[in-house]
Amino acid sequence: xxxxxxxxxxxxxxxxxxxxxxxxxxxxxxxxxxxxxxxxxxxxxxxxxxxxxxxxxxxxxxxxxxxxxxxxxxxx
Amino acid sequence: xxxxxxxxxxxxxxxxxxxxxxxxxxxxxxxxxxxxxxxxxxxxxxxxxxxxxxxxxxxxxxxxxxxxxxxxxxxxxxxxxxxxxxxxxxxxxxxxxxxxxxxxxxxxxxxxxxxxxxxxxxxxxxxxxxxxxxxxxxxxxxxxxxxxxxxxxxxxxxxxxxxxxxxxxxxxxxxxxxxxxxxxxxxxxxxxxxxxxxxxxxxxxxxxxxxxxxxxxxxxxxxxxxxxxxxxxxxxxxxxxxxxxxxxxxxxxxxxxxxxxxxxxxxxxxxxxxxxxxxxxxxxxxxxxxxxxxxxxxxxxxxxxxxxxxxxxxxxxxxxxxxxxxxxxxxxxxxxxxxxxxxxxxxxxxxxxxxxxxxxxxxxxxxxxxxxxxxxxxxxxxxxxxxxxxxxxxxxxxxxxxxxxxxxxxxxxxxxxxxxxxxxxxxxxxxxxxxxxxxxxxxxxxxxxxxxxxxxxxxxxxxxxxxxxxxxxxxxxxxxxxxxxxxxxxxxxxxxxxxxxxxxxxxxxxxxxxxxxxxxxxxxxxxxxxxxxxxxxxxxxxxxxxxxxxxxxxxxxxxxxxxxxxxxxxxxxxxxxxxxxxxxxxxxxxxxxxxxxxxxxxxxxxxxxxxxxxxxxxxxxxxxxxxxxxxxxxxxxxxxxxxxxxxxxxxxxxxxxxxxxxxxxxxxxxxxxxxxxxxxxxxxxxxxxxxxxxxxxxxxxxxxxxxxxxxxxxxxxxxxxxxxxxxxxxxxxxxxxxxxxxxxxxxxxxxxxxxx
Amino acid sequence: xxxxxxxxxxxxxxxxxxxxxxxxxxxxxxxxxxxxxxxxxxxxxxxxxxxxxxxxxxxxxxxxxxxxxxxxxxxxxxxxxxxxxxxxxxxxxxxxxxxxxxxxxxxxxxxxxxxxxxxxxxxxxxxxxxxxxxxxxxxxxxxxxxxxxxxxxxxxxxxxx
Numbered sequence: 001x002x003x004x005x006x007x008x009x010x011x012x013x014x015x016x017x018x019x020x021x022x023x024x025x026x027x028x029x030x031x032x033x034x035x036x037x038x039x040x041x042x043x044x045x046x047x048x049x050x051x052x053x054x055x056x057x058x059x060x061x062x063x064x065x066x067x068x069x070x071x072x073x074x075x076x
Numbered sequence: 077x078x079x080x081x082x083x084x085x086x087x088x089x090x091x092x093x094x095x096x097x098x099x100x101x102x103x104x105x106x107x108x109x110x111x112x113x114x115x116x117x118x119x120x121x122x123x124x125x126x127x128x129x130x131x132x133x134x135x136x137x138x139x140x141x142x143x144x145x146x147x148x149x150x151x152x153x154x155x156x157x158x159x160x161x162x163x164x165x166x167x168x169x170x171x172x173x174x175x176x177x178x179x180x181x182x183x184x185x186x187x188x189x190x191x192x193x194x195x196x197x198x199x200x201x202x203x204x205x206x207x208x209x210x211x212x213x214x215x216x217x218x219x220x221x222x223x224x225x226x227x228x229x230x231x232x233x234x235x236x237x238x239x240x241x242x243x244x245x246x247x248x249x250x251x252x253x254x255x256x257x258x259x260x261x262x263x264x265x266x267x268x269x270x271x272x273x274x275x276x277x278x279x280x281x282x283x284x285x286x287x288x289x290x291x292x293x294x295x296x297x298x299x300x301x302x303x304x305x306x307x308x309x310x311x312x313x314x315x316x317x318x319x320x321x322x323x324x325x326x327x328x329x330x331x332x333x334x335x336x337x338x339x340x341x342x343x344x345x346x347x348x349x350x351x352x353x354x355x356x357x358x359x360x361x362x363x364x365x366x367x368x369x370x371x372x373x374x375x376x377x378x379x380x381x382x383x384x385x386x387x388x389x390x391x392x393x394x395x396x397x398x399x400x401x402x403x404x405x406x407x408x409x410x411x412x413x414x415x416x417x418x419x420x421x422x423x424x425x426x427x428x429x430x431x432x433x434x435x436x437x438x439x440x441x442x443x444x445x446x447x448x449x450x451x452x453x454x455x456x457x458x459x460x461x462x463x464x465x466x467x468x469x470x471x472x473x474x475x476x477x478x479x480x481x482x483x484x485x486x487x488x489x490x491x492x493x494x495x496x497x498x499x500x501x502x503x504x505x506x507x508x509x510x511x512x513x514x515x516x517x518x519x520x521x522x523x524x525x526x527x528x529x530x531x532x533x534x535x536x537x538x539x540x541x542x543x544x545x546x547x548x549x550x551x552x553x554x555x556x557x558x559x560x561x562x563x564x565x566x567x568x569x570x571x572x573x574x575x576x577x578x579x580x581x582x583x584x585x586x587x588x589x590x591x592x593x594x595x596x597x598x599x600x601x602x603x604x605x606x607x608x609x610x611x612x613x614x615x616x617x618x619x620x621x622x623x624x625x626x627x628x629x630x631x632x633x634x635x636x637x638x639x640x641x642x643x644x645x646x647x648x649x650x651x652x653x654x655x656x657x658x659x660x661x662x663x664x665x666x667x668x669x670x671x672x673x674x675x676x677x678x679x680x681x682x683x684x685x686x687x688x689x690x691x692x693x694x695x696x697x698x699x700x701x702x703x704x705x706x707x708x709x710x711x712x713x714x715x716x717x718x719x720x721x722x723x724x725x726x727x728x729x730x731x732x733x734x735x736x737x738x739x740x741x742x743x744x745x746x747x748x749x750x751x752x753x754x755x756x757x758x759x760x761x762x763x764x765x766x767x768x769x770x771x772x773x774x775x776x777x778x779x780x781x782x783x784x785x786x787x788x789x790x791x792x793x794x795x796x797x798x799x800x801x802x803x804x805x806x807x808x809x810x811x812x813x814x815x816x817x818x819x820x821x822x823x824x825x826x827x828x829x830x831x832x
Numbered sequence: 833x834x835x836x837x838x839x840x841x842x843x844x845x846x847x848x849x850x851x852x853x854x855x856x857x858x859x860x861x862x863x864x865x866x867x868x869x870x871x872x873x874x875x876x877x878x879x880x881x882x883x884x885x886x887x888x889x890x891x892x893x894x895x896x897x898x899x900x901x902x903x904x905x906x907x908x909x910x911x912x913x914x915x916x917x918x919x920x921x922x923x924x925x926x927x928x929x930x931x932x933x934x935x936x937x938x939x940x941x942x943x944x945x946x947x948x949x950x951x952x953x954x955x956x957x958x959x960x961x962x963x964x965x966x967x968x969x970x971x972x973x974x975x976x977x978x979x980x981x982x983x984x985x986x987x988x989x990x991x992x993x
Contacts, residue, residue: 722929
């Protein structure tokens with residue numbers, strides 16, 4: 001299963017949900033942040049956790065949501 | 077290049093005043109009828125001010141006045157004048173206090189003792205509010221709001237990006253993530269903050285103060301006191317250290333001015349060392365997340381950094397530190413893709429601001445520590461990995477800045493040779509290395525000044541002596557001497573022919589002051605331009621007198637005006653001065669110079685580079701680190717004042733190494749636990765290593781005679797070199813500053829556990 | 833307020849002062865006698881900016897009451913120079929650039945002078961230890977050590993006459 005960004009359509013080489021999550025985090029612009037809010041997540045809180053604790057919990061949380069999201073499924 | 081004056085052993089021109097005790101610092105100033113001021117400070121990290129009753133204090137014999145925020149215009153000031161939302165500080169607040177130690181009231185009395193006693197008689201009714209002390213706590217949804225309307229206490233955000241970061245990561249063979257915590261640091265200037273303010277019935281205010289930027293003080297005071305800049309005179313002939321902590325408006329300057337304006341008497345406020353440690357601004361603590369991707373041959377591909385900085389109670393210079401840390405975190409290397417997101421978070425702690433290095437020591441610590449780990453994992457030589465990725469002359473940091481001169485590769489080579497020459501080290505010894513690059517002054521005009529960033533005025537008197545007026549401030553870094561040398565070199569006279577006037581806004585042109593490593597380049601350019609103008613005027617008269625063929629040029633060297641083609645043909649400089657004076661109807665020769673960077677991007681007009689090696693000894697039983705040797709290869713373009721340069725290097729090492737393993741401002745509930753020089757540990761003479769500096773000369777087209785900065789960039793690498801030295805010695809990494817013995821021992825224990 | 837008589841020689845001149853007995857020596861030096869070369873940088877006897885010599889020994893003048901200097905010979909930085917002729921240690925500081933902001937300099941000069949009196953040819957290790965009580969934020973100490981070493985090595989011998 002490959003995943004693309006539900007906001008801008010970009011897909012990582014690996015196509016994994018975690019790498020898609022990284023991209024969304026990194027871009028961090030209004031549109032991408034709005035997606036986080038729409039999922040009931042706080043961009044800042046996720047960023048906080050990413051910056052302060054090793055383990056990439058934030059990316060994994062987002063990746064799990066992407067796996068469930070229709071918009072994130074890349075065309076096969 | 078060989079010059080007559082530049083790069084020669086020259087005595088500091090303020091030397092005699094300083095070694096004979098004649099130099100008068102603000103600390104020494106007394107004025108007729110002078111009163112003494114003291115400041116009452118908040119004991120709470122966050123509280124509303126309900127009421128201040130100072131009637132009992134006022135009744136104490138000898139007390140002349142008590143002032144609070146209500147006696148001021150209530151202006152929210154800040155040094156980023158262009159952005160009103162970042163001007164968030166009333167030095168005497170009206171509504172609430174936001175850190176322990178914040179001024180709340182000020183008293184003026186006939187003696188310091190009486191003023192101190194009066195503080196105890198002031199009753200402040202506070203409504204204590206919940207407080208937050210850590211950036212990561214301050215940004216949480218339920219954290220107390222420190223500034224009205226500032227959500228999540230997010231004071232400033234900065235974003236730097238170039239290239240396709242995702243693609244660069246995808247093209248990487250090896251990716252690594254690390255988390256770091258960088259501490260704060262106190263400037264710890266030998267002269268604490270102090271000011272003598274004198275307001276007179278003409279409506280003029282004179283302020284003697286220990287500052288890095290008299291012009292900034294003048295302009296900021298005008299803003300908060302509702303006066304015209306020109307009615308304020310700021311004097312700072314000798315400044316006992318600055319290091320980035322003395323170019324914003326502080327409590328001593330503001331409170332003494334407010335008291336003096338009320339009393340029409342001079343008022344002197346001198347901070348105790350304790351006040352200086354708890355209530356002046358500190359280096360910005362930072363949380364750093366760094367993810368880096370490289371190719372298996374060591375080529376740097378991608379880096380992304382997320383940083384939260386602990387801003388403390390007010391913005392101060394924190395917006396600049398937030399930007400520079402992100403920018404210099406990429407230095408001095410080329411990245412295919414780079415992304416930095418920085419967030420500055422308000423906390424109820426001492427405000428964080430600029431301190432020598434300005435966010436770059438923190439950035440360099442994180443970057444270089446990680447690079448050594450990457451090199452080790454990939455089995456690549458630590459010099460080779462730096463060499464293959466380092467900046468080169470004329471490189472463009474994509475969309476950000478163009479590097480002109482860059483001697484980084486030569487620096488790497490020199491340090492590599494030195495490390496090799498050390499051979500096999502004894503047990504528990506390690507040599508760490510760190511590269512760095514730094515700015516030579518900033519371009520972005522956040523102060524919103526209408527003036528040139530630097531100016532100089534030169535006058536030549538009938539006896540040939542030269543008066544050089546500059547706004548550049550000597551805070552010990554030797555700018556008076558450096559500028560005198562530049563002037564003497566350009567004009568063709570000797571340093572002893574120059575009298576430098578600085579540190580007085582009534583006598584000197586405006587200049588942004590001594591911060592951001594700007595003075596050698598910017599004030600140097602202004603001085604050179606003024607000197608060139610005076611030389612041009614002199615040569616007009618010399619040419620007329622000498623009657624040389626039109627194709628020949630004249631020049632002046634060592635007081636000898638001569639034809640370049642036939643230097644034995646010439647005139648005595650002093651003769652030409654007299655002729656010029658007569659020729660100009662008795663008017664002295666004058667030259668004006670100025671400099672503001674143009675068409676050099678928005679960050680800096682030039683960049684200095686260097687590589688430092690630090691040899692340490694670590695005791696694996698106690699975790700104690702001893703500094704053995706520190707060697708630095710350094711590119712500041714054209715060295716101007718070598719004696720000053722050596723001093724700046726050694727001073728930078730003591731400050732930066734202190735940052736690496738000794739100095740810290742631990743807090744509990746917002747209260748600094750070690751506000752004295754017994755408990756705040758600094759490097760002293762026995763702890764200082766032997767030092768060596770190797771100059772790599774390049775030519776920077778934007779700098780005077782090719783010169784760039786030196787004194788601040790040199791503060792960047794040492795904490796990083798210390799951490800990489802620890803890794804070299806014992807194979808452990810500590811990612812939290814300062815690297816205390818406790819942390820070293822913990823790291824050793826962890827390593828042992830992993831080994832099992 | 834009770835005042836006591838203090839007789840003290842400072843830089844070769846005897847003074848008689850009536851002072852509050854709680855007055856520190858550094859306050860007499862700076863505020864009563866006007867020798868402002870001596871500075872203060874802390875309240876915990878930690879920084880050494882107030883170092884003077886009493887009968888040739890380095891003393892932090894913030895750490896003693898002025899009355900304790902009764903009858904003694906105090907030398908401050910102003911006492912090193914002789915009518916414009918600099919003391920060897922002052923010349924050495926100039927040659928080696930052993931000061932930057934200059935605020936610690938008086939204390940460093942006095943500590944160095946006292947050190948050299950006690951140990952005229954110290955090793956650099958002894959110099960560093962001798963200056964342990966004096967903080968400097970600007971120089972990193974090494975230029976000061978070099979200056980003291982140069983004097984100790986006799987490089988300013990003709991000035992010592």
